Amino acid sequence: MAGDFELTRNITIGQYLPTGSVIHRMDPRLKLLAAALWILSISLCHTYLGNVAGLCVCLALFALARIPLSYGLSGLKPAIPFILILAILQLLFYGNGYGPSGQVYFHWGILRITSASVRVVVVSTLRFVEIIFAVSVLTLSTSITELTHGVEGLLRPLGRMKVPVHAFALIVTIAVRFVPTFAMEMEKMMKAQASRGAEFGTGSWWNIARRTRDVFPLIIPLFNTALVRAEELALAMEARGYVPGQARTAYRRYRAGGRDIVMFLAGMALSAALVFAPFPF
Amino acid sequence: MRTVVAGATSPATAGAAGNANGEWPAEGRRIHSCVAKGSSMKPLIEVNQISFSYGQGPSQSVAAFTDVSLRVYPGEYVAVIGQNGSGKSTLAKHLNGILTPTRGDVWVAGMNTKDASCKQQIRRCVGMVFQSPDNQLVATIVEDDVAFGLENLGVPPGEMQERIDEALEAVGMSEYRHRPPHFLSGGQKQRVAIAGILAMRPDCLVLDEATSMLDSFGRAEILAVVRRLNQQGMAIVTITHHMSEVAEADRVLVMHEGRVALEGTPRELFAHPDQLEALGLDVPEASRVAQQVHARIPAFRRDAISVEEVVAEVDRLAGSGGERRHG
Numbered sequence: 001m002a003g004d005f006e007l008t009r010n011i012t013i014g015q016y017l018p019t020g021s022v023i024h025r026m027d028p029r030l031k032l033l034a035a036a037l038w039i040l041s042i043s044l045c046h047t048y049l050g051n052v053a054g055l056c057v058c059l060a061l062f063a064l065a066r067i068p069l070s071y072g073l074s075g076l077k078p079a080i081p082f083i084l085i086l087a088i089l090q091l092l093f094y095g096n097g098y099g100p101s102g103q104v105y106f107h108w109g110i111l112r113i114t115s116a117s118v119r120v121v122v123v124s125t126l127r128f129v130e131i132i133f134a135v136s137v138l139t140l141s142t143s144i145t146e147l148t149h150g151v152e153g154l155l156r157p158l159g160r161m162k163v164p165v166h167a168f169a170l171i172v173t174i175a176v177r178f179v180p181t182f183a184m185e186m187e188k189m190m191k192a193q194a195s196r197g198a199e200f201g202t203g204s205w206w207n208i209a210r211r212t213r214d215v216f217p218l219i220i221p222l223f224n225t226a227l228v229r230a231e232e233l234a235l236a237m238e239a240r241g242y243v244p245g246q247a248r249t250a251y252r253r254y255r256a257g258g259r260d261i262v263m264f265l266a267g268m269a270l271s272a273a274l275v276f277a278p279f280p281f
Numbered sequence: 282m283r284t285v286v287a288g289a290t291s292p293a294t295a296g297a298a299g300n301a302n303g304e305w306p307a308e309g310r311r312i313h314s315c316v317a318k319g320s321s322m323k324p325l326i327e328v329n330q331i332s333f334s335y336g337q338g339p340s341q342s343v344a345a346f347t348d349v350s351l352r353v354y355p356g357e358y359v360a361v362i363g364q365n366g367s368g369k370s371t372l373a374k375h376l377n378g379i380l381t382p383t384r385g386d387v388w389v390a391g392m393n394t395k396d397a398s399c400k401q402q403i404r405r406c407v408g409m410v411f412q413s414p415d416n417q418l419v420a421t422i423v424e425d426d427v428a429f430g431l432e433n434l435g436v437p438p439g440e441m442q443e444r445i446d447e448a449l450e451a452v453g454m455s456e457y458r459h460r461p462p463h464f465l466s467g468g469q470k471q472r473v474a475i476a477g478i479l480a481m482r483p484d485c486l487v488l489d490e491a492t493s494m495l496d497s498f499g500r501a502e503i504l505a506v507v508r509r510l511n512q513q514g515m516a517i518v519t520i521t522h523h524m525s526e527v528a529e530a531d532r533v534l535v536m537h538e539g540r541v542a543l544e545g546t547p548r549e550l551f552a553h554p555d556q557l558e559a560l561g562l563d564v565p566e567a568s569r570v571a572q573q574v575h576a577r578i579p580a581f582r583r584d585a586i587s588v589e590e591v592v593a594e595v596d597r598l599a600g601s602g603g604e605r606r607h608g
């Protein structure tokens with residue numbers, strides 16, 4: 001049961017795992033762009049073989065980034081209930097909604113399982129796993145600082161149109177910076193509540209309703225401390241000369257080198273192959 | 282020790298105000314020292330009979346303090362103590378212009394904190410570290426956090442590296458520069474927060490109960506850093522509830538119900554435990570020990586205020602006692 005309190009360990013977002021691999025050292029802007037393209041092409045690929053190939057590429061990315069696969073699997077775990085529910089719903093109802101295409105395996109009342117619905121289930125499950133893996137590699141190999149700077153760099157053209165790109169990046173940075181802090185806070189509150197007899201973590205991990213209900217008594221105090229923190233943080237930022245909307249300089253500057261461009265092109269080629277290659281089934 | 286009477290300080294800021302624009306360009310983003318070192322007679326911070334109330338409208342406003350005056354000279358170490366709610370934090374926020382007084386003026390290196398165009402210079406000149414180690418770090422990597430203030434000041438990127446290195450070195454956190462802050466201990470986070478201020482190269486560091494959320498080890502770390510900075514010439518204003526920290530200061534200000542009730546050196550102050558007690562405050566353990574030993578052994582000096590001084594005094598008496606025995 002003790003393990004259920006250790007939220008900080010289960011949060012992969014913002015948990016940068018520095019291994020110094022080529023993936024880690026890639027220019028964050030190009031890495032982001034490549035990841036976005038890759039994820040897009042995964043969502044466009046609807047063949048079995050294509051998705052298996054995509055999964056292999058994702059696994060290869062873990063190897064290339066020298067990140068243990070267990071990190072990807074732990075990112076997958078919380079998504080399993082959603083994947084399962086989605087799969088079951090698709091399995092039961094997809095065959096109906098889109099007309100009887102393909103071979104009908106099973107038909108009872110409104111339930112109709114066809115070869116098309118099986119394909120949808122398998123492909124969407126694979127896609128889900130691939131996307132989670134791809135995002136895990138991205139977040140594990142890119143510090144949040146780089147990620148926000150990458151987003152900021154990519155969105156910079158919008159800045160000329162008076163979109164507050166920098167403020168947005170700062171908001172994201174701060175939000176992410178406080179994720180572990182709030183996780184620890186929540187851990188503390190759960191322990192405090194548990195010591196007064198509340199039950200946490202006794203519901204199974206797939207019992208979403210139960211687990212959500214368990215969290216309710218924590219929400220108000222968590223909001224409360226969040227507001228206090230926000231106020232203090234604003235004060236500290238002001239004390240360090242932050243004025244919203246002012247022109248600032250940037251400590252980190254990125255310059256895409258030859259290797260970054262080669263890696264980006266490789267990513268683009270893979271993405272294109274996934275979408276356009278004639279996978280037989 | 283002097284018991285401060287409201288209105289005792291005479292304003293001497295007209296001259297400083299006059300050359301403010303000449304010496305500290307209002308919108309210039311170049312960073313240079315606010316105060317010419319050597320002109321140590323000119324106060325770095327001059328608080329002139331200020332009053333401040335929270336909230337607008339006379340009906341619901343809360344007076345945080347009235348008629349407070351304070352001067353901080355370059356290189357000075359000032360401690361501010363007082364009960365909860367006596368207005369210490371509110372005063373601290375006036376020192377770098379986060380709050381501006383309802384009445385009276387605060388001058389920082391010749392700049393009035395009410396002058397919005399000097400804001401950035403004032404923030405650079407007077408850095409502030411707050412109580413909670415968690416709520417003042419903005420970035421996800423230590424060195425980015427230290428860079429935050431520099432980015433705000435518009436320091437050119439080429440110059441940042443050197444200043445970040447220097448600041449992290451000064452607080453002994455260089456090896457943690459690539460770590461995310463949430464893996465650090467409270468004392469380490471607080472040292473990073475100090476580094477974030479140091480990188481801005483302030484002339485004065487204000488610590489608002491910066492050690493109160495730390496364990497004794499973390500506190501010792503911070504005190505060591507602060508002491509070293511002060512020895513290197515930085516002015517320190519520390520707000521604290523720990524009397525052993527007060528003993529390190531050159532000068533102590535005791536706030537009580539929004540006024541400066543007492544002011545003096547720590548030794549002067551701790552010599553009158555009854556007076557402090559009336560203000561709801563304590564003397565450090567070492568001071569109490571010295572006074573109680575003095576009551577029994579009159580030769581023992583009663584004005585020792587730190588453990589080191591008590592030990593030295595014991596040594597002295599033991600030594601002279603031994604001499605007497607031999608002689």
Ligand SMILES: Nc1ncnc2c1ncn2[C@@H]1O[C@H](COP(=O)(O)OP(=O)(O)OP(=O)(O)O)[C@@H](O)[C@H]1O
Nearest residue numbers: 335343344345363364365366367368369370371372
């Ligand atoms: N944001 C605020 N709005 C209204 N009143 C405030 C606010 N902050 C402080 N006060 C009031 O101002 C007075 C002085 O508060 P301040 O925080 O300066 O005290 P303090 O000496 O720092 O206390 P502590 O030792 O608890 O930190 C208190 O009466 C307090 O209730």
Ligand SMILES: [Mg+2]
Nearest residue numbers: 369370371490
């Ligand atoms: Mg306070």
